[in-house]
Amino acid sequence: MNFVNSLGIVFALFGAVLAALLPGIGSAKGVGATGQAAAGVVTEDPSKFGKVLVLQLLPGTQGIYGLLIAFIALSQIGILGGAAQSISAAKGLLYLCACLPMAFVGYQSAIHQGKAAVASIGLVAKRPDQFGKSMIFPAMVETYAILALLVSILSIVGIGNLKI
Amino acid sequence: MADNEYTYAVARIRSKELTLLNSQAVEQLLACKTYEECLHILADRGWDTGTSGGAEGMLAAERDKTWSLIAELAGDTSEFNVFLYTNDFHNLKAAIKQVCMQTEVPHIFFSHGTVAPNTILKAVQEHDFSRLPKRMQAAGQEAFDTLLHTHDGQRCDVIIDRAALESVYAAGKESENEVIREYAELTVAEADIRIAVRAARTGKKLEFLERALAPCHTLDVKRLAHAAVSGINSICDYLTATSYDSAVPALKESLSAFERWCDNLLIRRIRPQKYNPFTVAPLAAYLLARENEIKIVRIILSGKLNQLSDASVRERVRETYV
Numbered sequence: 094m095n096f097v098n099s100l101g102i103v104f105a106l107f108g109a110v111l112a113a114l115l116p117g118i119g120s121a122k123g124v125g126a127t128g129q130a131a132a133g134v135v136t137e138d139p140s141k142f143g144k145v146l147v148l149q150l151l152p153g154t155q156g157i158y159g160l161l162i163a164f165i166a167l168s169q170i171g172i173l174g175g176a177a178q179s180i181s182a183a184k185g186l187l188y189l190c191a192c193l194p195m196a197f198v199g200y201q202s203a204i205h206q207g208k209a210a211v212a213s214i215g216l217v218a219k220r221p222d223q224f225g226k227s228m229i230f231p232a233m234v235e236t237y238a239i240l241a242l243l244v245s246i247l248s249i250v251g252i253g254n255l256k257i
Numbered sequence: 258m259a260d261n262e263y264t265y266a267v268a269r270i271r272s273k274e275l276t277l278l279n280s281q282a283v284e285q286l287l288a289c290k291t292y293e294e295c296l297h298i299l300a301d302r303g304w305d306t307g308t309s310g311g312a313e314g315m316l317a318a319e320r321d322k323t324w325s326l327i328a329e330l331a332g333d334t335s336e337f338n339v340f341l342y343t344n345d346f347h348n349l350k351a352a353i354k355q356v357c358m359q360t361e362v363p364h365i366f367f368s369h370g371t372v373a374p375n376t377i378l379k380a381v382q383e384h385d386f387s388r389l390p391k392r393m394q395a396a397g398q399e400a401f402d403t404l405l406h407t408h409d410g411q412r413c414d415v416i417i418d419r420a421a422l423e424s425v426y427a428a429g430k431e432s433e434n435e436v437i438r439e440y441a442e443l444t445v446a447e448a449d450i451r452i453a454v455r456a457a458r459t460g461k462k463l464e465f466l467e468r469a470l471a472p473c474h475t476l477d478v479k480r481l482a483h484a485a486v487s488g489i490n491s492i493c494d495y496l497t498a499t500s501y502d503s504a505v506p507a508l509k510e511s512l513s514a515f516e517r518w519c520d521n522l523l524i525r526r527i528r529p530q531k532y533n534p535f536t537v538a539p540l541a542a543y544l545l546a547r548e549n550e551i552k553i554v555r556i557i558l559s560g561k562l563n564q565l566s567d568a569s570v571r572e573r574v575r576e577t578y579v
Contacts, residue, residue: 126264130534133268211264212534218271 101185108192116159116199123152123207191248198241266330346421396420422471436541546578
């Protein structure tokens with residue numbers, strides 16, 4: 094039983110790692126794809142650099158959200174402050190579960206937001222006057238990353254107060 | 258390359274599409290009073306009107322620019338070779354006739370092909386068809402032997418044209434690119450219908466039609482051949498039951514109206530690629546759009562040079578991609 098309980102911190106740390114890892118990978122893919130499209134447009138028309146740069150940055154936010162969740166989780170379990178607490182296996186698993194929304198939704202939404210941003214870069218290439226509208230389409234995908242971020246934050250903070 | 262590796266290429270194509278001639282630009286060209294005025298407008302749009310060789314030189318330079326861009330973007334252009342197959346087979350036909358007739362005709366070869374015209378000519382001169390791609394070997398040999406023994410130029414044409422259509426169709430079937438599949442199917446179907454109409458007008462026999470028509474997915478060539486033997490009305494009746502029913506009025510008007518209808522149909526079918534941000538299909542669509550644009554400019558310029566009426570030029574002009 095002591096061995097199982099000692100795994101609590103491992104589960105919690107695994108959750109924090111997933112929260113930083115998966116959205117980070119997703120963001121890298123999304124920003125990479127939009128970067129290619131942006132380079133294609135700027136090759137033909139360098140004056141569109143500012144507009145396509147904004148669109149390229151949109152899928153990068155999930156990586157930041159993931160990092161934020163990882164920070165909160167690490168500070169809750171004491172690893173960040175250098176005073177790691179002994180937490181039960183149940184609590185560790187709860188931390189792991191709390192990190193999963195951000196991990197998975199962050200990963201998928203970054204990739205799909207990247208695709209939407211690539212399409213929007215095509216729109217800006219043809220109709221630069223529609224830049225405002227072109228921002229809305231990929232920004233809609235952001236909604237789901239923000240929802241996942243909220244669920245993960247609320248859960249992690251809530252778990253900290255549980256006495257298990 | 259994987260489909261997601263065309264993101265850069267497609268984004269550049271999106272920007273390039275802005276320079277394609279749209280319907281207003283075509284109207285502007287049609288409204289020009291002289292050939293020189295047309296050239297002036299084209300020069301303003303970035304066309305290289307200063308090349309030697311007049312209008313044809315300019316159009317060839319534009320085609321070169323397009324292929325260079327595609328080569329730069331896609332790296333390997335072999336996927337788009339299907340668009341050049343008809344030129345290869347034209348060159349094969351020309352080389353066979355030139356060698357058999359022992360005459361030299363200047364400017365008989367198309368410069369754009371997957372095989373250099375000199376290679377084709379040498380293969381025919383030396384009767385070594387193994388130098389050619391596999392798709393051209395058997396047809397080249399058969400057409401050469403036929404022309405040599407029968408001196409029947411039409412039979413030679415039929416053999417090579419059929420092989421050209423079969424090559425285009427096979428390339429379309431093998432391709433995962435929807436634009437190439439669409440192009441292959443429409444090219445073969447259009448050629449079959451054109452052959453059937455010409456055969457019906459000249460009273461050709463069923464045997465000729467069965468030899469000339471190439472199978473494709475959207476037409477039953479056996480039924481088309483039988484319809485052609487019965488006359489043009491039978492061809493129209495047959496087409497009414499196919500996906501080419503809307504071609505019937507154009508077919509009744511003239512073969513040139515039918516060709517225009519086919520070109521417009523292809524452009525309409527590939528137009529959705531304007532909104533496809535991934536895959537190689539928008540590159541293929543751009544190539545076809547540029548070919549279509551070159552065709553439109555050629556029609557307008559030759560109309561202006563030969564002082565044709567505005568109406569007769571207008572009825573030949575195709576729809577634009579953008």
